[in-house]
Amino acid sequence: MDDRTLVIANGRVCTPFETLDKGMVVVREGRIAFVAPFNRRRLPEGAKVIDASGKIVLPGFVDVHVHGARGYDVMDGTYDAIDRISRFLARTGVTAFLPTTVSAPQERMLASARAVRESTERGVGGARPLGLHMEGPYINPERRGAQNVEHIRPPSIEEVQEVLRACGDRLRMVTLAPEMSGAMALIGFLKERGIIPSMGHTNATFREAMAGFQKGVRHAAHVFNAMRGFHHREPGALGAILIRDDVTVELIADWVHVHPVSIRLLLRLKGSDRVVLITDSIRAAGMPDGTYELGGLEVIVRDGICRLKTGSLAGSTLTLNKAVGNVTKRLGLPLSESVKMATVNPARLLEIDDRKGSLEPGKDADIVVADRDMNISMTIVQGRIAFSS
Template sequence: MKNILLKHGEIYTHDGILYNGDLFISDSKISEIGKDITKEDAEIIDLDGKKVVPGFIDIHIHGGVGYDVMDASYEALNSISLHLARHGVTSFCATTMTMDVQYISSALKNISDTMKKGTEGAQILGAYVEGPFISKEHKGAQNERHILEPDINIMNEFIEASDNSIKVVALAPEKDINGDFVKYVIQRNIRVSLGHTNATYEEMKNAVDHGASLAVHTFNGMRGFQHREPGALGEALLDDRIYGELICDFVHSHPASVKILIKIKGVEKIILISDAMLACGFGDGEYAFGGQKVIVDKGIARTENGSLAGSTLTLDKAVANITKLGIPLSEAIKMVSLNPAKAIGIDGRKGSIDIDKDADIVVLDNDLTVNMTIVNGKTVYKK
């Protein structure tokens, strides 16, 4: 793999912004950051002041460009990875849906197999299992026929099928009052994300006390806040032990609600996700998603009964949306890089521009559109 020297960029490092800076990539790692770096054995790319930021990490993504993680094929995941790279995503958790156990297991096996084979675009970090251990009351676009009670035996089937590559599993915490499921899962180094839930504030907090550490797409698919019963949302907002996922398309949550989330939790505890489904990058029309008919109109995906069904959002757009609310780009970037890396325990090698970390780099134009994406030191997209 050839070395790359990025010259004259606006580099967003973990410690601050380096203007007119250089970044040297060697052996798939970030090797040097500074000014006036010279290397004879490198491909030199003059960025002319473009922004250099850490690669985006999408921990909750179902599909794109006509493909779904549940397709359980290499072609599907590889195509999704290429699509994501065009929008600045350098790594992602392939996310499953609430379907029959055998279909989920098949998708998980394919995720593991694809990780071993490698993708041409964004790198797969592992799986995010969204369902079937959720509530019927807040199922959203998940298929109610396949919703199950939390079951360690079924979870073991998933873990075995995935060859231990599951990073996150979603749970409605009111179904695990004694915390046995949460405790078992986190012992297997899998994070528990609470959502699609009708839990009370106390039930939600109980799961966090047992080790749950994320909230599935905050505001959506959970019992809302009421001043006499703060609900699942109240706990998600209040508890600093929880990272709150956020779909920042201003459809799933009003801009004012996003501001409230930022004001209460702070940028350090928010993770921007796309929750994108197969229509992302494909346009309006009728699609099948999780075994159900979904209609996408003006970029908004809904089931026939009107429930939102994932999104057609990309993370570069999510970052741009956050900055429109007055959040500095340096802070917005944390929500798509360092925060998700910390949430799933990979911040030692990904999530920020630091020496010896993986060379997962995104170059942004001044309008925050993606100019170039580098994954593990390899250029996988160039405008």
């Protein structure tokens, strides 16, 4: 048997640019060799064949906003935490992700940055960390959500430079409030270095938000949540986000953070090409109801819903396979559209769509096998089986 060649055969293949009712995905040395209708005569001699009959074969999901899972948090600041999170994510169809911080003292931010660097250099057992997403501490305390107000502070280029050194230049995204003093200078600094400036936890007016976009912001964290909402006389940050065709938005599709009608409106205004499904998961994901910690704050989880004592939502226990299933079933979207929001769109946002986000020749063999309810039976990361039920 050729250990370097793997074939996923007989499943419904969604690339997601095309769908093959009975297709085959051939993998060689960690990359996709070709995708085609199933033909036994085209099976490479000696290849390992995985029968996906009755299943759906998809590109691996990419989650750009993950705080934790299975009792671990990115802010634990250890390689072990990132590795354990990555292994859980693989069980949910995620093959790549951005470990995401919360507002914290600089020492803890640096510890998390070093852990992300170590995890990318050593490798992990599940989904691949693609770099660091800093959510906070440069946000507006008025829209802090579940961020610890004690650690929110003005934007600092010097602090970000320290984080860059600690993570080995693996900082991929910074979520901030553009209306805060010093934010515009930081946005310019990030843009010059190819780091995504993201708007979130913001009380920006329409004019302030538009100024942020003009400076370089091109993405918005968990749309509708922790931001100034829409008013017909002051459209606010939300109005600015919705009207810009060049801005992508994150969506938590758990039916708790955003009402289905709001999601329908979002898709009509932005189109599915500019919506990125995320989980915003915390350490309670994959765990029973109970009391957990996020950024030094107590989080109470009941029926899988995470809240502070104040009642504010505090991240989620959502998994990305469930998010894809939710928008497919509840909203009636075609599977290809739902899958795109968890694969192609985040890959384009991160400018890695030349190697991730779709099942195409030459790209990384990041592949998910699922049933019609989006229960994951197998996850393949760069040609290696990272999870199998």
